[in-house]
Amino acid sequence: MAAKAVKQEYPKRQDGRDWEEMRPIEGKVGIIPRADGSAMFRIGHTVAYAAVYGPRDLFPKFMQNPETGILRCRYNMMPFSGHGERVRPGGGRRSQEISMLMNKALLPVLDLKESPNTVVDVFIELPETDAGTRCAAITAASMALADAGLAMKDMVASLSMGHYNGKIMADIDGYEDCDVGISDIPVAYIPSLDKFSLLQLDGEVPKEDLIKLLNLAKKKAMEIYKVQQQALKAKFFAEDHQHKKVKQ
């Protein structure tokens, strides 16, 4: 992402949003029939598809853990998903790092103890990206994990917050992400534990503002959390609806 040399002044956000307003969000569950669990999460022009397989047999055998099952995430941006340069297909330094931090963000809610020596695979594909991809990926992945029927304490809701000139903003988009003046702070929040499982910072932010920002992040994450819950339930309501139709 090319950073602009001159620090810009913004009277308001470039797409007309309020400082604390998120882009439109949408969630869907059960979209990949062959997967054990699957979900789609869209926030503005960032779209994440998640497919969960497992618990299943894990090879090579030395990776197996006899005490618990393990979680394995794979984050992938599709080649023409961004509006910058073409993303080189296949894994890279960046996707490897994001896969790892997704793992760490999701693991606190998962209980894989009842299936030792196995693996739960999470595959994330991003066909359209406009910043906040790791957050969309975590959000979609936790919906897909729930859909796969795994034992989970809670779901994880994630979004990227921004900080600019003392102002706090929710859900920064690609344009804002590229600006040097704006700090990008992705967070993942677990509501029932009231804890963050992801907190990164690209830029700088004063301590007081960070505390304020995290409080806002909790509020915004709850909005995403509601969408996650509704999407999971809608899978069954949609089926109900279908059957009524068939009956008539």
Place this chain on the structure above:
Amino acid sequence: MSNEVLHVKERDIVVPGEVIAEGMGFLPSRGLYREGAKIHAGRLGMIAIEGKVIKLIPLSGVYLPKLNDKIVGRVIDVLMTGWRIETRSPYSAVLGLKDATAEFVPRSADLTQYYAIGDYVLCKIIAVTSQKLIDVTMKGPGLRKIKAGRLVEVNPHKVPRIIGKEGSMVLMLKNATGCNISVGQNGWIWVEGPAPEDELKAVQAIKKVEEEAHLPGLTERMKAYLEELTGKPVEIPTVTPGASAEEHEPPEQREEHREHGQHPRHGGRRFPPRR
């Protein structure tokens, strides 16, 4: 016992983390957990309330082996003294020689004469360890090698509805379609009928039960569906408690391996079952 609130109704779909009830008067069962005074859902599922006990019936997920489950398995490997069986779970099972056949098997015997790779068997789980090592047996009523017919794959969590109360649903399916249906707890179902058309009808009906398992009034709907499918009147079987329809399977020929030729060392002479 003050301020006890129940946030859900019977048959509600709940998602992980959702608050089910508040107050210490309620008891969380499997799939739910208590955090302070609140009871949360520990996975995706449907709520069942029995007095003060709240239960969560899972709706999705892979099969995890349980003791005494009757499953349909596939032979995936032949071992020195037994067979490795695929159970449609993350773990494979071992069928030991002693549990496979009652007769004497000489050391040099070719075990594929009994069960070959790719064979399907109806077997029972007799041991599951903490590390999910599984032993299965072929000794028991109705347990056998499966020969003709077709395999249906369903969600293992829908199997209780396919069997029905005391086996009523599977008995209705059997009577209506004339097929022999063996339901494995792992979600593999073997259907064997007089004609392929009958088998297809049974498969269709099983798929419908699977799809509508979480909706009320299933038995009545299935009765109407089966009548339409077969063009014959269907009765909802009255099953006496205790008698499971799963045990009603016809006694199949037990000595399946005979067709593969005579006993290698003993000129075809068979030994009485070992004690």
